[in-house]
Amino acid sequence: MVGNLGRAKQFGEINKLLNEMVRDGCQPNTVTYNRLIHSYGRANYLREAMNVFNQMQEAGCEPDRVTYCTLIDIHAKAGFLDIAMDMYQRMQAAGLSPDTFTYSVIINCLGKAGHLPAAHRLFCEMVGQGCTPNLVTFNIMIALHAKARNYQSALKLYRDMKGAGFQPDKVTYSIVMEVLGHCGYLEEAEAVFTEMQRKNWVPDEPVYGLLVDLWGKAGNVDKAWQWYQGMLHAGLRPNVTTCNSILRTFLRVHRLSEAYNLLQSMLALGLQSSLQTYTLLLSCCTDARSKFDLGFCGQLMAVSGHPAHMFLLKMPPAGTDGQNVREHVSNFLDYMHSEDRESKRGLMDAVVDFLHKSGLKEEAGSVWEVAAFKNVYPDALREKSCSYWLINLHVMSEGTAVTALSRTLAWFRKQMLVSGECPSRIDIVTGWGRRSRVTGTSMVRQAVEELLNMFNFPFFTENGNSGCFVGCGEPLKKWLLESSYVERMHLL
Known part of the structure; x- marks a missing residue:
């Protein structure tokens, strides 16, 4: 019952049930x-999960x-790798030696947190x-190398796995298909x-969905649509992720009427638009080429029925200090x-x-500040060593990126004016950019x-x-100290 209520996220009912257990x-x-x-x-209630961990020990369990x-x-998936590794060390200190399952979990956690060399070690x-x-461990390692784009390493592990006598399962085949596709x-x-x-x-469905996604990302709309139809003909019901893949493909080539029909078919199948669905539609709206496309994208966002649409429609004006936007x-x-x-x-x-390109730059800055505070962008700013900071904009x-950079530089200036301490170095990393369409730009x-x-x-x-x-060095310190306009950079 605790498990069933947990899956339904009925935590109030769980507490009532636990009290009833104790009374009985x-x-x-x-x-x-x-x-x-x-x-x-x-x-994703990590604090509450840790509270339960502490309670069970206090209860002598x-x-x-x-x-x-x-x-x-759960902590590694949420990006709190330090806590995850602390738990691993505490497990070992408690005399619980890792078994295959435990190793697999920790290898998976390290890899998903971007620490593939540590996972491999x-x-x-x-x-x-x-x-x-x-087989699960091999699948995890192949998937991690695939995610890190070490495709040849992934294929070598696949060969090693078969050489060790393991027969691929559906998960293995899916990963290898993805590697080959990429x-x-x-x-x-x-x-x-x-x-x-x-x-x-x-x-x-996920296997068909993978091929839909691969052909869609390769820009072959007809092939992607062919695999989508093949899935339907096989009697399978598409999930939201697969619908998002074909939707992304239609939007990328501006086949908006087909995107509209797809959204309608999703609703007819009883599928609820996800956060990713709405994100795709909003990005398409931002990149709209004409007023007609802009209006059509607005219709698509409304049809999606996602709560994010009302959130955007009800976005308040920034006001004098942006507090109303931040609260929203x-x-x-x-x-x-x-x-x-x-x-x-x-x-x-x-x-x-969207807000930045629509000219609502004060609102854009306030949205960024809340997202950064809520740890939505955990890797956007970190201190590599003492007074050496990294601003990571490449995703x-x-x-x-422009909003995040200007607000972060404003934060550095504010901290310097309060404490008198200035960063010795700031690296602003752009990579090749998520929106890059041509190699080298x-x-x-x-x-x-x-x-x-x-x-x-400087x-x-x-x-x-x-x-x-x-x-x-000194040029950075002088710039932060003398650039009174740094607080307003994001408004240009």
């Missing part, structure tokens, strides 16, 4: 607490391997400790699909609390970019460089890295 003389045990921790973790693995998993340690990897070998990915059928694995955004993010961070980041990026659209990089030049920021590039602007 039935004390919660480790399994009960583990269910509760897992339920809070799934809903010893955490087991499942307890620690759950806490490691742990995989080697696992083998060295005589703990045999299973390498540009889409026909080979289709061949793996055929092999999968030959080995009596019945392709499910804060309330919406609280409402969207259970959504994963990547989805929230995508929406906030689209909202800031943002150009409007968001980046709209994010161009927008950032224009902003820095406009305000005479930057230089080093080691041939044209995607990273560096400011340091």
